[in-house]
Amino acid sequence: MKNIIILCFATLLVLSKQDQEASKESVQYYQSLLQYFLKNSSKWEKPKDSRKFFKLKNEEDEAVNHGHYHFIIVGAGVAGSVLAHRLTESGKFQALLLEAGGPENDFTDVPGFAPYLARSDFNWGYKTIPQNNSCLGFKNKQCNYHRGRAIRGTSVINFLIYVRGNKEDFYEWGKDNPGWDYENVLPYFKKSENSTLDLEDPGYHGKDGPLSVEYVKYQPEVLKIFLEAAKQRGQNILDYNGQNQNGYSTFQSMTRNGKRCSVKILIRNITAFGIEFIREGKKYRVTASKEVIISGGTINSPQLLLLSGIGPKEHLVELGIPVIKDLPVGKIFHDYHVYIGLLFSTNMSTKSEPPLEEHIKNDLKGRGLLTAAITITGGGFENPKIPHGLPSVEYGIFSGLIEEITKENWEALTKALSGKYIYDVVPSLLHPKSKGTVKLKTKDPLDFPVLESNIFTDENRDDMKEMLTFIKYIFKISKTPVFQSIDSRYK
Numbered sequence: 480m481k482n483i484i485i486l487c488f489a490t491l492l493v494l495s496k497q498d499q500e501a502s503k504e505s506v507q508y509y510q511s512l513l514q515y516f517l518k519n520s521s522k523w524e525k526p527k528d529s530r531k532f533f534k535l536k537n538e539e540d541e542a543v544n545h546g547h548y549h550f551i552i553v554g555a556g557v558a559g560s561v562l563a564h565r566l567t568e569s570g571k572f573q574a575l576l577l578e579a580g581g582p583e584n585d586f587t588d589v590p591g592f593a594p595y596l597a598r599s600d601f602n603w604g605y606k607t608i609p610q611n612n613s614c615l616g617f618k619n620k621q622c623n624y625h626r627g628r629a630i631r632g633t634s635v636i637n638f639l640i641y642v643r644g645n646k647e648d649f650y651e652w653g654k655d656n657p658g659w660d661y662e663n664v665l666p667y668f669k670k671s672e673n674s675t676l677d678l679e680d681p682g683y684h685g686k687d688g689p690l691s692v693e694y695v696k697y698q699p700e701v702l703k704i705f706l707e708a709a710k711q712r713g714q715n716i717l718d719y720n721g722q723n724q725n726g727y728s729t730f731q732s733m734t735r736n737g738k739r740c741s742v743k744i745l746i747r748n749i750t751a752f753g754i755e756f757i758r759e760g761k762k763y764r765v766t767a768s769k770e771v772i773i774s775g776g777t778i779n780s781p782q783l784l785l786l787s788g789i790g791p792k793e794h795l796v797e798l799g800i801p802v803i804k805d806l807p808v809g810k811i812f813h814d815y816h817v818y819i820g821l822l823f824s825t826n827m828s829t830k831s832e833p834p835l836e837e838h839i840k841n842d843l844k845g846r847g848l849l850t851a852a853i854t855i856t857g858g859g860f861e862n863p864k865i866p867h868g869l870p871s872v873e874y875g876i877f878s879g880l881i882e883e884i885t886k887e888n889w890e891a892l893t894k895a896l897s898g899k900y901i902y903d904v905v906p907s908l909l910h911p912k913s914k915g916t917v918k919l920k921t922k923d924p925l926d927f928p929v930l931e932s933n934i935f936t937d938e939n940r941d942d943m944k945e946m947l948t949f950i951k952y953i954f955k956i957s958k959t960p961v962f963q964s965i966d967s968r969y970k
């Protein structure tokens with residue numbers, strides 16, 4: 480295990496031990512850290528390509544030999560990190576793990592800072608090309624596609640909610656991919672997990688794995704109301720990662736005492752691009768005797784394959800890339816559809832937020848607002864058409880930053896709500912039919928790929944019809960006695 484060192488983040492765990500008084504120094508430290516990143520993220524400009532990060536000092540130089548390994552893994556994100564660990568665990572194999580981004584830091588470990596991480600170099604900064612049927616409220620009709628650029632990938636900037644795929648979905652995937660049905664993957668979910676949940680179905684969770692799973696630590700009053708409303712509509716409160724997914728819960732979260740903390744894989748010396756990769760301005764070549772694994776995430780993996788001549792023939796030919804294998808790479812860019820913007824007002828107290836110092840103190844004790852990424856705190860799975868059927872919608876309750884919505888749209892959404900405590904129930908379509916594409920702009924690896932999300936473009940408009948059904952259900956949720964007891968209103 481020469482190239483990979485696995486460490487858990489012991490220093491921060493000490494700070495975040497429950498009930499320990501947060502020292503004045505650590506509060507000051509986090510305060511100045513936040514101020515620094517706030518300032519830095521306000522200056523951040525969304526990159527248009529990768530040239531800022533990878534630049535050859537001399538285009539003409541031959542690639543330097545970087546040696547020979549059993550495995551080469553491109554991308555130390557969620558998948559790549561786990562693969563690297565598992566492949567080298569026995570000590571028999573050497574793996575080279577290449578990652579474009581740098582290590583995490585104390586700032587990225589605070590879940591509540593997630594909105595700022597999206598405006599930093601921890602995000603690749605992708606966005607879609609202008610869309611006709613979605614993203615209409617955003618600048619230039621372009622949606623942002625945040626993707627982590629760091630050791631541990633998108634999990635460094637994501638929302639940390641622990642939701643496994645539905646059993647039925649795994650059975651479906653398992654039909655074409657033997658070994659990927661639910662029975663086969665469940666042992667690995669359990670093996671990877673260290674759960675401290677109270678309400679968990681026996682046989683579905685693990686205690687000895689590296690991935691810490693707990694309930695979201697920040698549990699505002701409105702979360703309790705949301706769960707009570709679910710009960711009032713006859714929904715169960717349950718372990719949605721257990722026997723049955725249809726029901727509601729406080730979200731299970733991949734944090735430990737409210738910190739973004741799981742197993743960390745620290746890699747020395749490596750910042751890379753491809754198998755012939757660029758590091759500190761120099762080109763290197765590295766070879767593998769067993770396998771080259773591409774784990775660059777939803778957007779970069781297809782980009783890399785296409786650049787290497789693996790993809791739809793007509794697209795590669797058009798760009799002048801020699802075709803190695805004609806395969807439908809990048810043809811199924813499939814994302815769930817969400818609708819944000821159903822903001823309800825309440826008569827709950829809006830007594831001013833405590834000062835930042837208080838939030839940081841709480842966070843160091845493992846509680847409070849900053850332990851949750853953008854205050855997503857609970858959710859549920861339903862199939863409004865077929866009770867007990869495969870859930871078709873996930874409802875999450877949250878409030879938080881909505882980025883880059885045009886000023887007029889933001890004002891239209893929020894004007895009537897100023898000074899009110901608001902909540903937002905966000906529906907996500909779990910099985911949308913619309914599919915988009917990932918293509919190359921040019922054959923230059925430093926150009927960003929072209930993202931066409933194509934949301935709400937299926938022929939019969941079924942996705943839009945479903946979304947409207949789910950939105951109507953949210954009004955039913957807001958009409959439950961418990962939501963009415965806080966005077967829940969739309970506008």
Ligand SMILES: Cc1cc2nc3c(=O)[nH]c(=O)nc-3n(C[C@H](O)[C@H](O)[C@H](O)COP(=O)(O)OP(=O)(O)OC[C@H]3O[C@@H](n4cnc5c(N)ncnc54)[C@H](O)[C@@H]3O)c2cc1C
Pocket residue numbers: 553554555556557558559577578579580624625626627628629630631632633634636637638639640641642751752753774775776777779780783
């Ligand atoms: C805003 C947001 C919120 C989310 N919230 C949640 C949530 O609450 N719960 C949840 O389960 N999931 C969430 N997700 C999704 C989750 O983070 C991803 O599903 C997961 O990270 C995918 O893992 P991956 O290994 O495929 O890719 P990633 O984690 O994206 O890792 C890919 C890695 O490869 C690197 N890479 C790419 N190209 C190259 C290259 N050419 N050379 C070297 N390195 C390269 C990247 O820098 C990156 O580090 C969220 C995602 C986003 C964007």
Ligand SMILES: *[C@@H]1O[C@H](CO)[C@@H](O)[C@H](O)[C@H]1NC(C)=O
Pocket residue numbers: 481482747748
């Ligand atoms: C990292 O780089 C340093 C200095 O270049 C070198 O001494 C060390 O052996 C390298 N470590 C690995 C794991 O490659």
Ligand SMILES: *[C@@H]1O[C@H](CO)[C@@H](O)[C@H](O)[C@H]1NC(C)=O
Pocket residue numbers: 519520522523524599600
């Ligand atoms: C601050 O922002 C700049 C530009 O956006 C970036 O290059 C730099 O890495 C950031 N600093 C830190 C410590 O993140």
Ligand SMILES: *[C@@H]1O[C@H](CO)[C@@H](O)[C@H](O)[C@H]1NC(C)=O
Pocket residue numbers: 610611
């Ligand atoms: C979007 O609409 C414009 C104008 O009507 C049209 O030119 C363009 O082809 C459409 N794009 C897609 C992807 O349908």
Ligand SMILES: *[C@@H]1O[C@H](CO)[C@@H](O)[C@H](O)[C@H]1NC(C)=O
Pocket residue numbers: 673675686687688689691735
């Ligand atoms: C699991 O989490 C608990 C509580 O945080 C901790 O005490 C225990 O050591 C963890 N187990 C492992 C295997 O990491």
Ligand SMILES: *[C@@H]1O[C@H](CO)[C@@H](O)[C@H](O)[C@H]1NC(C)=O
Pocket residue numbers: 826827963964965966
């Ligand atoms: C909020 O509104 C409800 C319903 O109208 C009412 O019963 C309740 O007393 C109000 N609460 C406050 C704090 O105003």
